[in-house]
Amino acid sequence: MNKETVYLVSHMCPGANERDQDEAPTFQDDYSANYLEMIRRFAHIIVGQFCGHLHSDTFRIVYDQHKKPVSWMMVAPSLTPNKSPGVSNNPGLRLYKFNTNSGHILDYTQYYIDLESSPNGDPDDWRIEYNLTHYYGLHEITPRSLHAIADTFQDDESAQFDRYIEANSVRQFKPKDCNLECRRAQYCAVTELDYGRFHSCVETAAEALSGSVRPRGDEALFAAAVLLTVVALTRRRHH
Numbered sequence: 001m002n003k004e005t006v007y008l009v010s011h012m013c014p015g016a017n018e019r020d021q022d023e024a025p026t027f028q029d030d031y032s033a034n035y036l037e038m039i040r041r042f043a044h045i046i047v048g049q050f051c052g053h054l055h056s057d058t059f060r061i062v063y064d065q066h067k068k069p070v071s072w073m074m075v076a077p078s079l080t081p082n083k084s085p086g087v088s089n090n091p092g093l094r095l096y097k098f099n100t101n102s103g104h105i106l107d108y109t110q111y112y113i114d115l116e117s118s119p120n121g122d123p124d125d126w127r128i129e130y131n132l133t134h135y136y137g138l139h140e141i142t143p144r145s146l147h148a149i150a151d152t153f154q155d156d157e158s159a160q161f162d163r164y165i166e167a168n169s170v171r172q173f174k175p176k177d178c179n180l181e182c183r184r185a186q187y188c189a190v191t192e193l194d195y196g197r198f199h200s201c202v203e204t205a206a207e208a209l210s211g212s213v214r215p216r217g218d219e220a221l222f223a224a225a226v227l228l229t230v231v232a233l234t235r236r237r238h239h
Contacts, residue, residue, distance in 0.1 A: 005047045005103040011049040013060050013073045014200045018189035019087045020167070025195035025233035026053065037194060039071050040064050043143075047103045049073040055082045056088050057110065057167045061147055061191055069143035074108075077170045081115055090115050093126070105141050107133045112170045131165065135163060153187040161186075 013025040019168055027035060039062050040047060049060075051073060060073035076093030087175040090112050097107040118125035132138065136144050152160040161183065162175040168186070178186070188201035 003059075003102075006042070006045050007103070008046060008049045010049075010051045011055075012053040013049070013075055013193075015193040016061055016185075016189045018058055019054070019056055020187045021185045021189075021199075021202060027195075029195065030152070031204070032194060036062060043070040046071055046104050050076065050077060050078050055080070057089075057092060057170055057192060058164075058186075059146055060166060060193055061143055061150060061220075062193060069147040072143050072146050074105075077110075077112075079153065081121075088169060088172045090172055091121060092129070092170045107141070110167070114171060120152060128164075130167060136160060150190045151189060151191070153183065191227055207211055 014025075014032040015026060017023040019200075021230065033135070039049075043062070050073065052075060054075055055078040056075065057077040058075045060075065061069050061084040062071040062073070064070045076094045077089055080095060081091045082089050095109045095110045095111070096105055097109075098105050109131050111126050112129040113121050113125050113127075115121065132141065136149055138149075149160050149164070152158040155161070165173065165175050165178045165182075165186065175191050184202055188198050192198040192201045
């Protein structure tokens with residue numbers, strides 16, 4: 001039995017930029033389709049895909065025609081920091097742990113420098129940001145386990161998404177900085193690597209989330225209206 005396994009390492013992964021959904025896709029449509037079809041065909045021997053380019057900490061999931069997760073891609077943040085609206089990040093460096101017999105990725109440790117406390121990026125200020133399996137509570141790194149994380153991104157109150165969004169910018173942004181549009185772009189970028197399907201996902205998710213998630217400001221107004229109604233009815237009874 002052939003036990004060969006393969007890593008794919010590239011500058012860019014196919015798909016969209018989760019922090020700028022209007023940015024041009026990383027692959028042209030034909031190349032993207034061919035690449036993803038190759039991944040599906042050889043998913044049984046591809047044990048890791050690694051890329052960067054986006055300067056963010058994220059991942060991608062490839063599904064087969066039945067929407068079964070069959071492969072994953074890890075997008076590591078950049079060593080070079082970035083400072084601009086919506087896409088800022090601290091410097092990051094990643095160390096993978098793998099099985100030397102099978103090649104399967106067992107874990108990784110993400111390091112970073114917090115430029116707010118170390119503006120000059122002193123080498124002595126590198127610290128551990130998180131450990132993947134511990135951070136997300138994973139027993140193993142598989143397409144299915146990463147799909148389970150991504151699936152929680154659709155929930156209004158998701159501890160997994162809060163962890164993810166803080167890591168996404170290497171601790172530059174907080175969960176409160178990611179609004180409804182941001183959340184759905186993150187989810188769709190992770191789960192839809194075809195650029196057209198990504199935009200369809202964003203539009204569909206917008207409709208679904210707007211129907212199931214009431215903005216916090218509206219919640220406060222709704223609660224206040226209910227309270228005033230109760231007070232008015234109580235006063236009417238006493239009079």
